Amino acid sequence: MTDFPLPNVSTDLTGQVALVTGTTSGLGKRFAQVLASCGAKVAISGRRRERLEALAEEIRGSGGTVEPIVLDMRDNNSIVECVDQAEKALGTVTILVNNAGIPDAQRAHKMSNQLIDDVFDTNLRGPYVLSCEVARRLIAAELPGRMVNISSIGAFNYSGQGAALYSITKAGIVRMTEALAVEWARFNINVNAIAPGAFASEMMDGMLERMGDISQHFPRKRICDPAQMDSTLLYFVSPASEAVTGTCVKIDDGQGTR
DSSP states (O other): OSSSSSSSSOOOOOTOOEEEEOOOSSSHHHHHHHHTTTTEEEEEEEEEHHHHHHHHHHHHHHTOOOEEEEEOTHOOOOOHHHHHHHHHHOOOOOOEEEOOOOOOSGGGGOOOOOHHHHHHHHIIIHHHHHHHHHHHHHHHHHHOOOEEOEEEEGTTTTOSOOOHHHHHHHHHHHHHHHHHHEEEGGGGGEEEEEOOOBBBHHHHHHHHHHHOOOOGGGGTOOBBBBBGGGHHHHHHHHHGGTTOOEEEEETTTTTTOO
């Protein structure tokens, strides 16, 4: 006998509160829309207020519940205030998607100290601080939670194209995922990661401008669509993955395994 349904699969997120970072473009925008479409109340965040408001209108127009929040991942106070605002407007955050990230797009020895700080803070330190802030509140409320950290296939494969620090910070995200999964398993907080390959986004547009059509070197000769990550995101935040924590799933269309 089992208490689980057959099959044990659901994408109904009714009653969940999600906070997604970096929602003003690309992958984060899609993640927020997907979570809202499945019934979660969604706090969207990023630095560009006008884009947040536009996305909020889209989600509301589709029947979703949303709270736009200006967030700078380089600023500890901004991070804490973001969680405060999300909690006040929507309730305790039970799903966190750490998506915000910036590229370096420079050779390591040519980067300014300010750019080094910005990349570390946005890609790694900020997500760590935010994860801890959300976890504290979940533990205090005695609620289970799900965290999904967005890494990159670049965490596992770097060919010297001028993005060393990006690769380093995204590798750090994978290790952060593994360590925090162990730390918070006793509190029923699952922490997992997704490592995308080349997906359409503003960041990818910039890479294509610098490097040309890199897709022609891929086995399937294409740049993937963010929609192709929907199922993995929903798996990690749904009841079906209750026993899955500390895992990183690569979604790279075979790009990084040639």
